[in-house]
Amino acid sequence: MTASAPAPVSGPEKTSFREELRAAMREALLADDRVFLMGEDVGKYGGAFGVSLGLVEEFGPERIRDTPLSESGFVGAGIGAAVAGLRPIVEIMTVNFSLLALDQILNNAATLLHMSGGQVSVPVVIRMTTGAGRQLAAQHSHSLEGWYAGIPGIRVLSPGTLQDARHMLAPALADPDPVVIFEHGSLYNATGPAEPRPESFDIVSAAVRRSGHDVSLISHGGSLPKVLAAAEALAAEGVSAEVLDLRSLRPLDGAAIAASVARTHRAVVVDEGWRTGGLAAEISARIAELAFYDLDAQVERVCGAEVPVPYPKHLEDAAIPQVPDIVAAARRAVG
Amino acid sequence: MNRARKQPPEPRADHAPAAGSAAPHRAAAREAPAEPAVSEETKHLLELVDQMLLIRAFEERCVELYSSGTIRGFIHLYIGEEAVAVGVNAALSPDDAVVSTYREHGHALARGVPVDAVMAEMFGKATGCSHGRGGSMHLFDVQRRFYGGNAIVGGGLPIAAGLALADRMTGRSRVTCCFFGDGAVAEGEFHETANLAALWDLPLLLVCENNLYAMGTPLEHEHAQTDLAMRAASYGMPAWAVDGMDAVAVERAARRAVDGILAGNGPHFLEMRTYRFRAHSMYDPDRYRDKAEIERWRERDPIPLLAGRLPAGAADLQEMRERAAAAVDRAVAAAEAAPVEPVEDLYRFVSHEGS
Numbered sequence A: 001m002t003a004s005a006p007a008p009v010s011g012p013e014k015t016s017f018r019e020e021l022r023a024a025m026r027e028a029l030l031a032d033d034r035v036f037l038m039g040e041d042v043g044k045y046g047g048a049f050g051v052s053l054g055l056v057e058e059f060g061p062e063r064i065r066d067t068p069l070s071e072s073g074f075v076g077a078g079i080g081a082a083v084a085g086l087r088p089i090v091e092i093m094t095v096n097f098s099l100l101a102l103d104q105i106l107n108n109a110a111t112l113l114h115m116s117g118g119q120v121s122v123p124v125v126i127r128m129t130t131g132a133g134r135q136l137a138a139q140h141s142h143s144l145e146g147w148y149a150g151i152p153g154i155r156v157l158s159p160g161t162l163q164d165a166r167h168m169l170a171p172a173l174a175d176p177d178p179v180v181i182f183e184h185g186s187l188y189n190a191t192g193p194a195e196p197r198p199e200s201f202d203i204v205s206a207a208v209r210r211s212g213h214d215v216s217l218i219s220h221g222g223s224l225p226k227v228l229a230a231a232e233a234l235a236a237e238g239v240s241a242e243v244l245d246l247r248s249l250r251p252l253d254g255a256a257i258a259a260s261v262a263r264t265h266r267a268v269v270v271d272e273g274w275r276t277g278g279l280a281a282e283i284s285a286r287i288a289e290l291a292f293y294d295l296d297a298q299v300e301r302v303c304g305a306e307v308p309v310p311y312p313k314h315l316e317d318a319a320i321p322q323v324p325d326i327v328a329a330a331r332r333a334v335g
Numbered sequence B: 001m002n003r004a005r006k007q008p009p010e011p012r013a014d015h016a017p018a019a020g021s022a023a024p025h026r027a028a029a030r031e032a033p034a035e036p037a038v039s040e041e042t043k044h045l046l047e048l049v050d051q052m053l054l055i056r057a058f059e060e061r062c063v064e065l066y067s068s069g070t071i072r073g074f075i076h077l078y079i080g081e082e083a084v085a086v087g088v089n090a091a092l093s094p095d096d097a098v099v100s101t102y103r104e105h106g107h108a109l110a111r112g113v114p115v116d117a118v119m120a121e122m123f124g125k126a127t128g129c130s131h132g133r134g135g136s137m138h139l140f141d142v143q144r145r146f147y148g149g150n151a152i153v154g155g156g157l158p159i160a161a162g163l164a165l166a167d168r169m170t171g172r173s174r175v176t177c178c179f180f181g182d183g184a185v186a187e188g189e190f191h192e193t194a195n196l197a198a199l200w201d202l203p204l205l206l207v208c209e210n211n212l213y214a215m216g217t218p219l220e221h222e223h224a225q226t227d228l229a230m231r232a233a234s235y236g237m238p239a240w241a242v243d244g245m246d247a248v249a250v251e252r253a254a255r256r257a258v259d260g261i262l263a264g265n266g267p268h269f270l271e272m273r274t275y276r277f278r279a280h281s282m283y284d285p286d287r288y289r290d291k292a293e294i295e296r297w298r299e300r301d302p303i304p305l306l307a308g309r310l311p312a313g314a315a316d317l318q319e320m321r322e323r324a325a326a327a328v329d330r331a332v333a334a335a336e337a338a339p340v341e342p343v344e345d346l347y348r349f350v351s352h353e354g355s
Helices: A017-031 A055-063 A071-083 A095-109 A162-167 A169-174 A221-236 A254-264 A279-294 A313-319 A323-334 B023-030 B037-067 B082-091 B105-111 B115-122 B156-170 B188-199 B228-233 B247-265 B291-298 B302-307 B317-337
Strands: A014-016 A035-039 A064-066 A087-094 A125-130 A155-157 A179-184 A191-193 A207-210 A215-219 A241-245 A248-250 A267-274 A300-304 B097-100 B146-149 B176-181 B204-210 B239-243 B268-273
Touching: A014 A017, A014 A162, A017 A035, A017 A055, A017 A087, A017 A162, A017 A169, A035 A055, A035 A071, A055 A064, A071 A087, A071 A095, A071 B156, A071 B188, A087 A095, A087 A169, A095 A125, A095 B156, A125 A169, A162 A169, A162 A191, A169 A179, A179 A221, A207 A221, A207 A254, A215 A221, A215 A254, A215 A323, A221 A241, A221 A267, A221 A323, A241 A254, A254 A267, A254 A279, A267 A279, A267 A323, A279 A300, A300 A323, B037 B082, B037 B105, B037 B115, B037 B247, B037 B302, B037 B317, B082 B105, B082 B176, B082 B204, B082 B247, B082 B268, B082 B302, B097 B105, B097 B156, B105 B115, B105 B146, B115 B317, B146 B156, B156 B176, B156 B188, B156 B204, B188 B204, B204 B228, B204 B247, B228 B239, B228 B268, B239 B247, B247 B268, B247 B302
Parallel strands: A035 A064, A035 A087, A087 A125, A125 A179, A155 A179, A215 A241, A215 A267, A267 A300, B097 B146, B097 B176, B176 B204, B204 B268, B239 B268
Antiparallel strands: A014 A191, A155 A248, A207 A241
16 A cells, blocks of 8 residues: 545535545544544555545644554554543554454454443544455455454444545544444545535434335445446336445344335345355345345345455456446346 | 642452552652651551452462352462562552453452452452453453453553553553563564554553463563563663562562653563462463472562561561451452342443443
């Protein structure tokens, strides 16, 4: 990881996923002295993907804190600072690197509250880039959200819209428990109009991004734009697809999943993670548990191919869910 | 050094008199000793002996309770290493933080966590210092800034760095003390934390309890360089080795390190050369240690070593030992009578929402 993507040019009303993430951090830093950002190259470099560009100039190196390359050390330090009452935002460059900090995330952040009988709260927010699509090969491209979503004691968020990029951070920081936010690398340059925070905003509920009655396309994060494109293509064929954006991967909004399947009677689960034992498997099981008698077809899964993500574009494209795969799965479901 | 000093937590009625009572003396010693030095010193040494006896009695009772099947899990006994816990604690204030290991009964008791609460935790009872959720390896008492009880070797080190970082960022003049063993020095988390702490000048006291074995592996089989203090010094922090069987030497070293940290000189590393007289855990048949080696170390038992320094007639060791045993007796009786957590509360403390 050497180069940060250039900040996109934005018009007066247009914004980007990256800018919205940055605006959310800036707002949090201004609102609360306890908030600080720490991670590799978050300072003058601006973060590996440019998310924190300019923040060190505004808030200084104490609060926009560059760390050594020691994921376990600085993630653990973030956890310790949270235990002490601060509100750290810890940035990890990619989900693959987060494995070096998994001991701290699982054995400490997720566990201290229970192990101490409720005495030790860990209000830390950990942000990391996830996902493929940028030809970064097999150590920068995986989607391990499903692994994290299996850990009791942490909240796992996967923003897929500009609105969530902008507004998920504040409630995450207000949460007394650890929150892990996955930012899909392919979304940073996504642009659109800035949206205010809706009154009913939360970080618990799934959101219907498009209504439909023939099939539910259930997804999150970086796959969301592909799923919306697939729904558009299906509409042209006369198939009305509902798009459910999970937003929160732990806890899962089982009620919203069941309600959607009750409306459409068919489900396609789209997740860039590996298929076996993955997030899509969990969602499929939830559907079987919560909406079995509503189903008119078997649940379809569109997942990442079970390979380490390869470098060449044609193989990388083939390794992760694409619009035609989603459309094909929906067609199978609709029969 | 003009830190505002809080008084130590009020000892509970059922609390052994020694634990948690060393701090006021320490504060006095740092400022202006008002009493004649000799009697104060004797009084202080008696407190340390008392604390060590309580730890010893607690651990010996754990052996009995484990052998009878009353308590379960992994039990890592501190017998032989008591001087480290009581000596270091004597140099800490109640406002300082402690992060510990899975061999932490002694650290918790020296810190002043009530013996009743620690024993109840061994029993897995609701009155335990971690509501019974943690057991032997996960003792917590946030009121006393005792942050566990970490059973991942090296796993507490980054947390301790974070506690120290928070103090630094908020301008609080206090110390975070992290205990760990010689085995942890082989872990990446030790080196990541040492680097981070030295780089950021964190107010962190790193206390390595070098008992010469990482579970069953001798020091020279786990470290290419067995001079652990020298390795810590390579991070640019003051580091030195201490006779960990001598509570006075431990306290003196810890005070010097705490003073250095509070003077703004960043993290300090103390290699406490110590020895556990018992096996690694209650599961361990201790096949890897020479009996003669154990005997040699037993000759330097920290309790008689310190008691021997008291003026003649200053202490009735037998009476002190009985007092410690009685405190443990009361703790066992209280733990036996204490309620367990209801099974319906299984999901409690997983998150604040209780999900």
